Amino acid sequence: MKRILATTLCLLAFGAQAQSSSTGAYDGIVDETVARYRLPGIAVGVVEDGKIVYAGTRGEVLAGSGDRLTSRSLFKIASNSKAMTASVLARLVDQGKLRWDDPVTKHLPNFAMFDPWVTRNMQVRDLLVHNSGLPEGGGDLMLWPEPNDFTRGDIIAGLRYIKPAYSFRSGYAYDNLLYVVAGEVAAAAGGAPYETLVQREIFDPLGMTRCKVGAFDSDAVGDVAQPHVREQSGRYKPGDNVDGARVPTITSAAAGGIRCSLDDMLRWMQAWLAPDARAKAWLSDAQRKEMWKARTPMPISARRVKWDKTHSLAYAYGFRLADVDGQWTVSHTGTLSGMYSAMVLLPDTRSGFVFMINGDADDTRTVLSEVLLKHFTKPGTAASIEPYADEVEADWKQAEAAAKPKTKADGKRVVLAGPFDPKRTGTWRDPWFGTVRLCPVGGRLQWASVKSPLMTGHVVTVDGHWRIDWDADRMDMEAWVDFVDGHMRMRKVDPDGDFSSDFEDLDFTRTGDCPA
The missing domain is CATH 2.40.128.600 (Lipocalin)
Structure with missing residues (x-):
């Protein structure tokens, strides 16, 4: 009995030491990232083998306010909203209210694309996988900059006038408008506005109590991270899109308009990586598999090949699928003016990470994602962000030097x-x-x-x-x-x-x- 007790205590002590060591490593990575890029604020969470092992925040809700970011602070998750929109549709499929192969016009009779044949053959699944023929970012000027007066009805009416850039289902070009359409399909099939459906089908069943979609009172909700822009000096200042007392409903919600806290994003991750009884009941195994099937092949950058040895990259329903150092990853990013995010899951090890930054942070996201990824795919090989940050900075300088002789944009x-x-x-x-x-x-x-x-x-x-x-x-x-x-x-x-x-x-x- 004494030997068993001693062994148990030893194992518990080892587990606590390992978690403390892991926490220290993540703290070091986050601190180094903040120092290198002088970020206004960041929230980082990590799941290992289904358990939350790290939740760290740095910086302020609004630079100079003195209000510190916490794990309850709301961030705009931008295009990480797309997976939630796709999940609402998956829930409705489970409930028998629609099918993935339903024609879009079954639910939205006024829907039309430029080509009448595409209009007739566009299925609900096609709205989610960026192979519609629309040009990259086609029609996004109806969504951003916000606020504007375009409605979701305007988007559905306008799509028929946007000329295709390639043939239907023949290639990949990222778009946002069709996710707005997907949100309206969900509303029609689910019998409630998109915002109500997200609350009913995602937030409530998964216990994501801080997430917001649609209008809310920012003072009543409290702890809402605000966007910042990066100046040429490298320092950040609050953007001109800081929230007022009342946050309005936005047209682009289904494409990128959800806000969540770090605590809730970690719950969202666990619902996919290590679902408890509530999360298992939330979505069937059949629909989980549908959500993570590769649908549209995506181009693979030279940097991905060099850094990650990636051979396959594809878009699924609101997620991107890729192999990294021989391991399967499921991920997405989010980008809005003054707000950047990333979420990466490694399903085979039930692990992953998420982070949200309240500032323009393209390079930061690239570098931090890579270092955290390597923690799982090549442990011990990427303890510092500096080599990656230096390489990204050098690539930018090389690209800028090469571009200067080709443009007259800097004339008087x-x-x-x-x-x-x-x-x-x-x-x-x-x-x-x-x-x-x-x-x-x-x-x-x-x-x-x-x-x-x-x-x-x-x-x-x-x-x-x-x-x-x-x-x-x-x-x-x-x-x-x-x-x-x-x-x-x-x-x-x-x-x-x-x-x-x-x-x-x-x-x-x-x-x-x-x-x-």
Whole structure:
């Protein structure tokens, strides 16, 4: 008996020491990340063999506020919302309220794509896997920047005017609009608004008590992380999209509008990695398998091959599937102005991690994800973020140096002065984006969207070419303006810029004179 008791105590002590050691390692990684990138705030959680072994936070809800981030702080999880939207549909399939192969028009009779054949053949499953033929980020200007006045009905009505970039189901191009449509399919089949369904089908059954979707009172909820933008100095400042007292319902909720705390994201992870009795009852084994089937092959970057030896990368229902160092991973990322997130699951070992950052943090996410991944796929080989961070920084510098001789975008800007050509001024309309006004205001020529108020700026010229200088800091992707055969067309100043600034898909025709 004494020998058994001594052995048990020894094992308990070893377990506590191992967990303490693991916690210390994660603390070191997080501290190093915060120091390297001077982050405003971050929340990191880790699950090992089905158990939560780490939940750490650093920084403030809002820089300078003195309010520290906690594991209850709400972050925008952005496109990590997509897996939750897909899960709502999976729940409805379990309940017999829809089928994955249902035509979308069965639930939304007004739905239409550019090609009538695609309209007839688009199934519910096609809404989730980025193989529709839409151009990458097609129509995203109806979603961002927020807030704007586009409705989900506007998106369904506008899709039929967005020309395809490739054949239906023949390739991969990331889109957001069809996830909004998927949310409306769920609403039609489930008999309740999308926001109500997420609460009913995800948050309540899994005990995710802090997550929010739709409108809420930020003061009453409390502890809500705010977005920050990174300045050229490398320091962060609060973004111009900090929440007011009342957070509104947003059109893009199904594509990227859910907010959750670290505690709740860890519950979400466990529901997939190590479901308890409640989580097992939440979703059938059949639908779990459907959710994680590879649907659309994705391109594999040279960096993935180099760092992870990845051979296969595919999109599933709201998740990405890949092999990393011979291990299977299920993951997604989230990106919004001032908010970045990542979640990675390793199902075979019931392990994984999640983190959320309340700042623009593309490089940070890349590097931190890799170091945490290596903790599982190649233990002991990636104790520091520095080598990865240095390599990413060097890659950026090399890309910038190579791009400079190819662009004249940095030429001298000259404010366009009147008198203005009456054939170019006036109201212009694109069939999916709607009306814009190109009119004199205060002695300058102003470009202003009727439905997206933040898309307002004035015309400048660079080497004789028209360019929009946006008023809002959030509109960081400037655009050229061209007039061709009576049409007004636009294109990104940086051709490799964020795909959601899909100016190239716009085609305006003049509809009238400027208002008096």
